[in-house]
Amino acid sequence: MNLDKIDLNLLVYLDVLLRERNVTRSASLLGITQPAMSNGLRRLRDTFSDPLLVRTGEGMAPTERAQALQPLLRQILSSVEQVIEPSSAFDASSSDRVFRIMTSDYGEATLLPRLLKRLRKEAPDIVLDILTPSDMSFTEVEQGLVDLVINRFDTMPQSFHQKTLWRDSFSCLFAVDNPISHDFSLETYLQAKHVWVSKTGMGAGMGITPKDVKRLGWVDEALEKSGHKRQIRVFTRHYQSAALIAEQKGLIATIPTRAATAQSNNPRLVIKPPPFDIPDFELKMAWSPLLQHNVAHQWLRNLIADVTKA
Template sequence: MNLDKIDLNLLVYLDVLLRERNVTRSASLLGITQPAMSNGLRRLRETFGDPLLVRTSDGMVPTERAQTLQPLLRQILASVEQVIEPSSDFDASSSERVFRIMTSDYGEATLLPRLLKRLSKEAPDVVLDILTPSDMSFLEVEQGLVDLVINRFDEMPQSFHQKTLWRDSFSCLFAVDNPLSHDFRLETYVKARHVWVSKTGMGAGMGITPKDTKRLGWVDEALDAIGQKRHIAVFTRHYQSAAMLAEQKGLVATIPTRAAAAQSDNPRLIMKKPPFEIPEFELKMAWSPLLQHNAAHQWIRRVITEVAQNTVSS
């Protein structure tokens, strides 16, 4: 097969098709008509000698060949973008780029407000598309479909680049009329009714039960280490929900201190240091090696790092 007979634009079509798995949506994203997209898919099938996408009851599903091609395709397109990208620095002040960032509501509540304030001054037309950890997999992040993942992780692919933004401790939130307000110690803590919050890693939190001590995360692992166990009454995946639930008499939420501090002006809640030691955790920023040398990506990483450092020092 001669490369001069291949329309490289078809590779862009295929990249979007494999991501969206929908001809109409792919055409809209590329700014072309649906017939043009369908014709592109037909030509791709002829080029690769494979259906690539097959219609099923669950929609368009990629074939085994297409699944093999997808990561290679991402690498090729990233390399092409790097070759044709202007050598000048990224002009944030005039850019309309959309940065896709995957983070939990912890990151949204603690980092993003300050980041948006910074962007409003330096890059008013830059757009942030915030995704949750359950929206995509590590594989899709590795393929460069997401610019950054900002979260706390037990593990991540070795190919990822990463940077620690800050370390955080844990704090307890409970209502002012909670009996703990008059007698807060380890014994009364474990006897209280607790709000559990997911570790918010990629895919974490599925099928959790109170008996899964080793899967419950930092708080319960710290209690297990000293031979204690708390009574979990509510499971949630959102720190802001945990803070609201803590307003109910008898419930306690043990969450990261920076998230708890967002309730410092709430007269209905008391914030206390846990009556036992819980190891600190790191909030990390991670990204695909495909984006490492992209000028715009280097700029947003630098800005986020500076915002995080200023947050720690303030």
């Protein structure tokens, strides 16, 4: 098939359709009518001799052929964007670009308020779409469907670019009327009941049980090394929820210090360092190699790095 017989705009249509998996929503994002989008999908099906997207009980799903095309398509369009990208610096002050950032509850609570404060001053029309780690996979991030992943990672694809934003320790939160506040030691810590918070890695947190020490994360792995185990009574995936739950008498939440200090003005909670050693962890910013040279993306990465330095 000759390229001059193909409408290359259809590749843009396909890219959005595979990401959104919804004709109406894709049409809206591209600024065209739904009939025009439907017609574009029909032409794409003729071009590739494949249905590409099929209706299921849960909406539209990509065929095997479409799944194979998606990373190639992202790479092609990213290369085209680099070719036509203006050589001048990204004008953030007038841009209304949408940046998609995947981050955990911890990253959202500790970094996002500071980032938004800078954006209001320097780029008031830029939009942030915040996703959770369970919304997408590493494969989809690698395809450039997400601008940045900001999280703590056990592993990461070698192709990703990354930057460490900060290191953090752990702190304990519990109610001021908790008797443990007068005798906070490893012994009383182990006797108490605990709130567990997910590591919030990609795909972490499904089917966790108190016996699953290897999947429980840094706090429990640190305890296990010294031959101890805490009594977990509540599992949550949100640090803010953990702090609220810790207000109940008899419960302790051991969470990252930056998340804990957000409760420093809460008169109902006490913040103390853990009575045992827990290794510090790094919060990292990672992105697809497809976005490495995008000037708008470079601006966002530099802004976030600047915010975290401050």
